[in-house]
Amino acid sequence: MPGMNRSLSEVGVGFASFLAPPGPDVIRFTVGQPDFDTPLPVVNAAKAALDRGETTYTRTQGSEELCEAVAAHLEGHGIDADPLDVLISPGCKQAILYALMATLNADDEVLLLSPAWPSYDGMIKLLGAVPVHVPVRKDNYHPDFDHLEAAITPKTKAVMLNSPNNPTGAVYTPEEIERLVAFAVKHDLWIIDDMIYATLVWSEHPYTSPCTLPGGAERTITIGGWSKGWAMTGWRLGWITGPKSVMDGVKKINVSAATHVATFMMPAAAVALSLEQETAVMAASFKERGELIHGLLSQLPGLVVPKPEGAFYAFCNVTGTGMNDIEFAQRALDEAKVQLIPGSLMDGGEGFVRISYATSPEDIREGVSRLSAWLNAL
Numbered sequence: 001m002p003g004m005n006r007s008l009s010e011v012g013v014g015f016a017s018f019l020a021p022p023g024p025d026v027i028r029f030t031v032g033q034p035d036f037d038t039p040l041p042v043v044n045a046a047k048a049a050l051d052r053g054e055t056t057y058t059r060t061q062g063s064e065e066l067c068e069a070v071a072a073h074l075e076g077h078g079i080d081a082d083p084l085d086v087l088i089s090p091g092c093k094q095a096i097l098y099a100l101m102a103t104l105n106a107d108d109e110v111l112l113l114s115p116a117w118p119s120y121d122g123m124i125k126l127l128g129a130v131p132v133h134v135p136v137r138k139d140n141y142h143p144d145f146d147h148l149e150a151a152i153t154p155k156t157k158a159v160m161l162n163s164p165n166n167p168t169g170a171v172y173t174p175e176e177i178e179r180l181v182a183f184a185v186k187h188d189l190w191i192i193d194d195m196i197y198a199t200l201v202w203s204e205h206p207y208t209s210p211c212t213l214p215g216g217a218e219r220t221i222t223i224g225g226w227s228k229g230w231a232m233t234g235w236r237l238g239w240i241t242g243p244k245s246v247m248d249g250v251k252k253i254n255v256s257a258a259t260h261v262a263t264f265m266m267p268a269a270a271v272a273l274s275l276e277q278e279t280a281v282m283a284a285s286f287k288e289r290g291e292l293i294h295g296l297l298s299q300l301p302g303l304v305v306p307k308p309e310g311a312f313y314a315f316c317n318v319t320g321t322g323m324n325d326i327e328f329a330q331r332a333l334d335e336a337k338v339q340l341i342p343g344s345l346m347d348g349g350e351g352f353v354r355i356s357y358a359t360s361p362e363d364i365r366e367g368v369s370r371l372s373a374w375l376n377a378l
Contacts, residue, residue, distance in 0.1 A: 011122040012345075018329065022339050027367035029340045029355040032166060032312065034286075036231040039278040046268035054264045060255055062088030062239075062266060069270040070239045077198060078212040079222060085247040088266065090258050092196045092225035092238035097123050098257075099221045099240060100158075102249035103190050104129045108157035111189075113143055114348030115315075117166045121347065130155070133347035140306050141168035141315060143176055148183060158190035159183070163207060164197035164310025167346065167354040169290075171201055171309040177208040185215040190246075193222050196238075199229035199279055202287045203309035221246055228311070229279050230272045237261060237269050286312045286357070289364060293357045296368040301375050312358040315343070319351040321375065329353055336374035338367050 018030060061067065067086040074081045089095040096119070104110070106128035112120055114133035124131040134151045137144050148159075161180065163172040172180070184191050191210045198207040210216035225238030240250055254260070290308040297305045297314060302321030308314050318328045325342040332338045332353075341356075343349025357364055 010125045026337045033233050034231040042268045042272045045271040049264035049267045058263045060260045066266045066270045069273045073273045079209050081241040086241045089238040091236040095223040095238040095240035098250045098253050099192050109155045111159040115346040118346050141170035160192045162194040168315040169308035169313040171203045173205050174208045178213050181210045181213045181216040191220040195224040197311040201310040289357045293364050314355045316353050336370040
């Protein structure tokens, strides 16, 4: 038989083995998905577009209305995006892949602040490039600049940012983003900024875009989407923008890969960006849940849990329990009926577990109560 793509053997499956739905008696702390329904005005806008017959081909990068709405939304974060250089993609993940395809050649290296969302690693490897996992600080999961400098080689081409961060919940400070931009300028790197959680920030400092700092705009590719902040995970809608040279390449890739997202979803996505009250309610709820779960987890024996700063994840050091993270996660499922993600599924996550608090306060209390009873009985 003909051979397969050799890169596939290097690509993992991320969290898949721990995301399978468990039995009904298990509390799930695994899925990074808001437990809110998509706001009704968004749903109604999609229905209305269907009723109008908006089911045909349209502008490949996304409707002018939607690209302008994304540019206006980004302006609220201090990002000066030209609507002509905004492209709507089939999900944020696809946008990240487009950014990597547009900027990387085989054997180029991309710095990942580790532990990092595992799809970054897989996408980079699929392109024949090399992910380089750079450890973050263990006390707060923020960048370690000594490790970043040590990771530079002649093949380093880009650095990936994700703040607020999955899996750690860290939100990098404006001063850290300034240092990261200076680092990228010094070594002539692309910055790929995954801002998917930018509306979900609990720290005193906000999400800060590299585009807002000297030297940042001309080398930053900004990627985001509707999944997390608007409870639209299944809609598969993302955006990407950046320097014109990059976006010209992204547009070529999109024409060959996807043509465009579903036409009838474009008016709905524009409506979503106008719903400040609905997104604020969701963000406030997740902030409260973050405070709740941090307070409860901090009382468990053997766990060290820095306070989550954004997104909806708590990243817990479990080495004090005497178990590694795989054993901890498996026994938590089998003995406490609580499902969570072992950190060693990501480079640099060994000894940690990721807990998603994108679930009800009742489930948070019950799940942590079960973990407490289990750990205290050991």
